[in-house]
Structures are given as C-alpha cells and as structure tokens.
Amino acid sequence: MNKSTLSTTQNHVVWLDVVRFVAMFTVVCCHCADPFNFYPGELPANIEEIKFWGAAYGAFLRPCVPLFVMITGALLLPVRGDTSTFYKKRISRVLWPFLIWSVIYNLFPWITGLLGLQPEIILDFFPYSGEEVTRQSLSVSLSYIAEIPFNFSLLAVHMWYIYLLIGLYLYLPIFSAWVEKASNKAKLWFLVAWGATTLLPYYYEYVSPYLWGTCSWNSFGMLYYFAGFNGYLLLGHYLRKQDWSLGKTLTISIPMLIVGYAVTFTGFRHVTALPEYSDELLELFFTYNSLNVVMMTIPFFMLAKKVNVKSELVRRMLANLTVCGFGIYMVHYFFTGPGVVLMRAIGVPVCLQIPAAAVVAFAVSWLLVMLIHKLTGKNAKYITG
Template identity: 45%
Template sequence: MDTTRPKEKEREYWLDLLRFIAIFMVICIHCADPFNISPEARANPEYNFWGSLYGAFLRPCVPLFVMITGALLLPIKENTGAFYKKRLSRILIPFLIWSILYNCYPLLTGMLGLDPAVVSETFAYAGPHPSQSLEDTIARLVAIIVSFNAYTVHLWYIFMLAGLYLYMPYLTAWIEKADRFQYKIYGAFWAATLFLPYAFRFTAPDILGRSAWNSFDTFYYFAGFNGYLFLGYCVKKYPLALNTATRYILCAALFSTGYLITYLGFRYMTANPGSTENDVELFFLYCSPQVALMTLAVILFIKPVKIRSKTVRKYLARTTQYGLGIYLCHYFVVGLGYAISQKLSIPVSVRIPFTALVVFAISWIVVHLFYKATPRYARWIFG
C-alpha cells in the first residue's frame, strides 16, 4: 500500500477510488489462498476453478499500488534525506510492530493451551503442524528485518516498497533531465523485461548472460516494480486523449487479453502434478506482460471517473488514510472471515469476495476505532 496522503485541495479522487479497488483486490487475493495454496485444494476441481478465476482477475492489485505511488510522488520535491526520513519511518515502524505481533501469535496460542490447528486456521501458509515454541518464535523475530515467513507473508510488500522509496530520488533525477524519447526507450526496455520469466522457464535459464556465477542478465537493470512507478508517473503526466467509446474498447481489449493469458497459464500449471512452486507462480507474477496489460486497463478505465458525492469522497479519503493499516492488520482476520463464510454456507463461487468483504469491514473498523481513540499513537501502529 502506498502511504501518500494528498491534501484536500490537491486531491484527485480517481486515485482514491483506484486505491480502494486495489486494497479490496489485495484482500481478495489473500482470501483466495485457501483455494490455491495446498495441493489438496488445487486437486478439488471446484476450488481450483474458482481460485484460478478470481486469482487471475486480481493480479493487478500490487502494480496498481505502485503506479499510484509513482503518480503521487514523482518527481520528488524534498531532498533525499527528508524524503527517506518521512517515507521510511512511516512504513518501517508499523512494519516492526506488526511483524512482532504476527510472529508472536503462535507462541501466544501455545501459552493459552490452544491447539496448533488454531494457527493453521488463521494463516493459510502455516502448514498442518505449526510450531508454538519460544525458540522458533525468537528465531523468527531475529530474522524479521531481512525476511518474511508463513505468518508475515503479506509483508513482502513492505520490503519491496522500502526499496522503491530508496530508489525514487535517483529515478526523480533522471525524470527531470530526460526527454520524452528517453522515456519511450526506458519503457520499451522495461516492457521487454516482463517477458524474461517466460524466456528463462521455456527456453533456458542461462541466457542473456545469466549463469551460475551471474544473476544479472542484459535487461536486468531495467526490470522490476520501478517500471510501474514510472508508468504511474507517465499516465498522470501524459493522459491519453481518447473518447469514451475508444477508451472503454481499449480497456476491455487490454484487460481481457491479459486475463485470459493469466487464467489459462495458471490453470495449465496447476493441472500439472509436476509443477514446482515457481511454475505455479509463473503466470501470477506481477512483473509480467499480461498483468501489466490488466493493470494499465484498470487505471485507464478509472482515471476519467468523476466522483461528485461528498459522502463517497469522504469515505474514499478515509480509506486512503487507513490503507496501510488495513493492509497490515487484515491478515489476522482472513482465517476468521473464511470461517464465517463456511459457517454461513456461502457458495464456493462467491466465497472469496464475500470473505474479502467481511475481512475488509473488520479491518476498516479496527483501524478507524484506533484512529478515533488515539490518533497520536494510531499513526505509528497503522502507518
């Protein structure tokens, strides 16, 4: 989740709407984990179908957040030191607090005499026999500044976001000096890197200079989420002059093409018993051509939307304020949301979005109550 909060007089509400969509999509993805993670779930035709259907549809969520960050922050106006202090403290302190809470949860359940199955029901990646020992808890806590684990799997995003923040002052320096031709060249090279995971998987892993002693291929230096940062900046600075019909046709074509490739590729990989974890994730990669097409379609579709309702604007702005907090705490609630869905016998076809609605509502209320009760401390807990 990006952590920018535009001032009211400068607010662009289409970005608030886009952020709300992205937050909900992220929660949906995590609510789809019980459908996609275990071999047993993937072997269930109904779970496999709906997990693949929703999972493929939701892939633009993280690229959308990165594009929003680029649209709002690039080019950076502060000096590098001030930018680092403001942005990194905003995410790292809540990151440390929630990392400790998540990693101590198994130990706490053990101290309360609860069965380890409670941990597995809370965290989809915990496995059937999670450890509740003090020793394993300490080992996880020691490692939190360099890695995530089954209890903090969603916090991979914070590591990536911190890297983008470190990189942004240098991207800004280039943006301010480069011309539109250089922008196009950079974008073309970045687009080429999106195809590399498939080249490495389906041709040979050691091409373009990659080898056992070198991980940095020819196009490595143009790769990664920094491309989405730059794309977000470009979409805002150079809006496409399209009439409504052309825009919607273009968005439909981009999204449907990306979606079909993502869905069919993921189904193909999960249908193969010999697929590795990397194979299963191949068509779900955020930095891939089909996901980039879907992401661009969503942002082009939402950009011209005008939001005139003051009530809707208010709650979209509030969700923007709470966004990072919702992201940090929602993973505690996913297991509960899924249990509620099962208890209510929600059909499998709509269980993922229903669970996401429950998780989003609970998380939003929790963050809202904290901000109301203690706004001074809530900012450091929830970002």
C-alpha cells in the same frame, strides 16, 4: 486533463483515491483466495470447484500490487525537496508499523497456545504457514522474529511488499533525477525496454535460464537495469498525465484486460494440472512483473481514472481510506482466512465466498484501523502508518 480528473478532496486526487480503493480491496480479495489455491488439511469432495474459483479470482486480482506501485509513482515522481527529508518521512512512516505488526503476526501461534486453542486454528488464519507453527512454541515465534531484518515469515506473507516498498523509496530520489529531465519519448522507450523484460520469466522457464550475458557467475543481464517494479513506478507517473477519452479507454482497456486475464488464468490452470510443479512454476503466470499482468494492470488504472465520484460522502470515505490504507494492509491478513471460514460455515456459494470474505475482512480491518487512530491520535502513525 478534464475537470473530474483534476478534482481533489482534502488535497487528494479523487481518481487516485479510487485506484487506491481498488488496490486495497483487490489485495484483500487476493489473500481471501489463498485458502482456495492452497488447501491445508483433508481435501473436501468439491476441491475441484474450490480450485477453479481460486484460480479464477486469483488470476483476475493480480493487478493489486502493481497498482500500489503505480500510485506511488503517480504521486511521488518526480521527488520534491531534500533526499534525506524524503527518506526520513517515507521510510519511518512504514518501518515502525511493519516491525510492530510483523512481531504480532509471528507471536500469534504462541498466543493461541497460551489461550488453549487447537493448533489447527493457525492454518485457518495462515494457510501457508506450515506444520512448524502448530507447535505453538515461543522459540519458533522468536526465531521468526529474529529473521525480520532479513525476510518475512510464512505467518506474515504479505509483508514481502514492505521490503519492496522500502527499496522503492530508497531508489525514488535517484530515479527521479532522470524522470524530471526525461522527455515523454525517452520515458516511453524506458517502458518499452521494461516491457521486454516482462517476457523474461517465460524465457527462463521454457527456453533457457540464461540470456543477454547472464550465466552461472552473472545474474545481471543486458536489460536488468530496466526490469522490476521501477517500471510500474514510471508507468504510474506516465499514465497519470494521459487523458484518454472514455471511448479510447474502453477500446484499449477491455481487449487488453481480456487477453491478459486469459493468459494468466489458463497458464495457472495449466501449471496446477501438472502432476508435479515447483513453487517457481506455480507462480510463473501470477508473476507481477510479467506481460500478462501488465496488460491487466493498465486497464484497471485507466478505467479508475474515468470514475467520476460526485457524492461528497464517498469522497470523504475515499480520503479516509488514504489515511487508513497502510494500516489496513498491515492488519487485514488476520481476517482473510477467518473470513473464508465464516463464508463456508454459513453456506455461501463457493463462487461468491472469496469476494464475500473480502468484504468482511476489508470492513473489519478498516474499522480496526480507524479505532486505533481514534484511541492513539497522532501516535497512530507508529502503529498503522
């Protein structure tokens, strides 16, 4: 690796801090696209323009979650130290903020009722939440809270990732034992097998629901154990060690990104143009574990490696984002919907509303998390991770 690749600030690998910033901002931006791809209430005259830009940005932002997983793999594989210590440190760090903020999100509709706010405001915050929340009922909020051990609610859609993250933490020490001993060739063969599984969503939708031993009584096919987000874990670990020249990075990354984006965007637009479609079909081309999204994620990761941050101020800000990042993820969903409402109210052009709203939501979330850290000190880890 070159010197800039190895550079660190306060024990942070600087280019991984850049990847983290890209992942954080794109996930906020992605959630700012929700009110464009799912429009509650009466449709405006420019709904087609809204849907176009929702698809255009939504497709481009799909690498957001895979980047988070790749960062985890790049930083934590192979796992060092005792397994129980790893579990205690990692899982407890995400569990308490997850529980606290899940409760807050689910109480939000009831709180708006106590404040005398109109029920429609809930849909401005959470466009996917549905009509039940507009009752602003404590019983509805409590029923959602009771379901937290089993799944997320539509008021806290982004919390789906925390269930995944805890699962990845549970799996990491087991996977790590193989990663530590495997050759680069063996890791590549694993990634090839994983790559094959990223085509399965399309096979299941357009060819047959069963393949390689799956059937009505068996969901675990031949490559099941190579599938899923563990592939992104290994990909992050593997690509961290690859030192491509800038020319090679651009030569590989740009065409890969263009092709991946073209498939993601045109596929999503095709589905949304159909008279009827299921939720599963709507998400098909946006699926994180699909080849087109993998083809977009690798360029994001490798291009970020080439960012040489010389400003000490920017390095400190990136290092601070490492501390505040999980908290930003927890709180940002409160501000994405209102950010879009604000952009529409002040007349920002539709083509710029999503990134503009994301800048506001990201900045407000970051400031709020830093304030929590300042007010609570060491106890902030229980609130913001």
